[in-house]
Amino acid sequence: MKIMTIYAHPADTITNCGGTLALHAQRDDEIVALILSHGGRIHANKYAEEWRKANPDGDVATAGLDDIVANKKDELDRAASILGIGKVITLDHDDTYATVHEDVVEEIAEQIAAEQPDVVIADHPRSPAWFDAHSVATGMALAALSRAGTYLRNLDGRDEVPVRQVFLTGLPVFNLDALSLNGLRNDCYIDITGVVGTKLAAMDQFVSQGYHGLFARKLVESYNGEAGRAAGVNFAEAFVRLYNETHGALPVTEAALAADPLTRHIAYSSVNLRGSYPVP
Numbered sequence: 001m002k003i004m005t006i007y008a009h010p011a012d013t014i015t016n017c018g019g020t021l022a023l024h025a026q027r028d029d030e031i032v033a034l035i036l037s038h039g040g041r042i043h044a045n046k047y048a049e050e051w052r053k054a055n056p057d058g059d060v061a062t063a064g065l066d067d068i069v070a071n072k073k074d075e076l077d078r079a080a081s082i083l084g085i086g087k088v089i090t091l092d093h094d095d096t097y098a099t100v101h102e103d104v105v106e107e108i109a110e111q112i113a114a115e116q117p118d119v120v121i122a123d124h125p126r127s128p129a130w131f132d133a134h135s136v137a138t139g140m141a142l143a144a145l146s147r148a149g150t151y152l153r154n155l156d157g158r159d160e161v162p163v164r165q166v167f168l169t170g171l172p173v174f175n176l177d178a179l180s181l182n183g184l185r186n187d188c189y190i191d192i193t194g195v196v197g198t199k200l201a202a203m204d205q206f207v208s209q210g211y212h213g214l215f216a217r218k219l220v221e222s223y224n225g226e227a228g229r230a231a232g233v234n235f236a237e238a239f240v241r242l243y244n245e246t247h248g249a250l251p252v253t254e255a256a257l258a259a260d261p262l263t264r265h266i267a268y269s270s271v272n273l274r275g276s277y278p279v280p
């Protein structure tokens with residue numbers, strides 16, 4: 001299977017689905033990460049920390065956009081190789097877009113057509129009225145999927161693009177059932193407990209935006225811990241499937257059949273994250 005992630009910023013891929021990608025890399029699935037913007041204008045944490053010092057390091061405090069972007073690319077490359085992402089494609093747009101751009105849709109469609117992924121992972125677009133960079137990125141990714149879906153061998157001289165499923169991340173709704181909140185919820189959980197140290201090591205690379213060390217552990221404990229609580233495991237990543245799926249019989253997973261509601265609280269609280277994976 002080939003997976004293509006499409007996210008707005010360099011670190012989004014790791015925080016949203018890094019554990020899931022590490023698991024698929026272990027299965028020898030091919031992974032391509034497409035990142036729309038360079039992230040040079042967001043999360044300037046390392047630089048802001050320096051500005052606040054009495055005697056700031058001049059190189060850090062006066063870093064220009066090229067330096068910041070180059071440093072972030074290094075961080076991304078290291079994180080990608082830790083997770084087993086085989087290929088990183090950065091389109092290097094500025095971080096300021098607030099609407100869908102026709103030319104970026106075309107760029108993404110070209111990358112989808114060239115890579116031919118079976119599965120795409122992107123952020124949940126949440127509200128269409130919220131012109132957040134992540135929502136806009138997914139708007140462009142979905143438009144690009146539609147466009148790539150119109151490529152035909154006889155008209156365009158290239159293969160059609162049969163993406164089988166899109167998994168959407170970042171919806172902070174962890175209901176345990178389909179009836180609460182009118183059915184709005186993540187509907188698919190991946191147990192990342194076995195690779196949580198790999199995800200932390202990847203996040204530890206993003207020093208420039210303060211995603212390393214204590215923050216990485218805080219995010220995984222809280223965000224992946226909450227998804228894990230909904231899933232009955234220590235740490236999970238949560239997804240919403242875009243398309244319906246067809247099964248030969250009712251799809252009740254082994255984990256669902258094995259779940260013990262009375263001891264769940266122990267099963268999903270068995271890892272001391274900071275003890276097992278201390279800040280390096």
Ligand SMILES: [Zn+2]
Pocket residue numbers: 008009012134
């Ligand atoms: Zn982001």
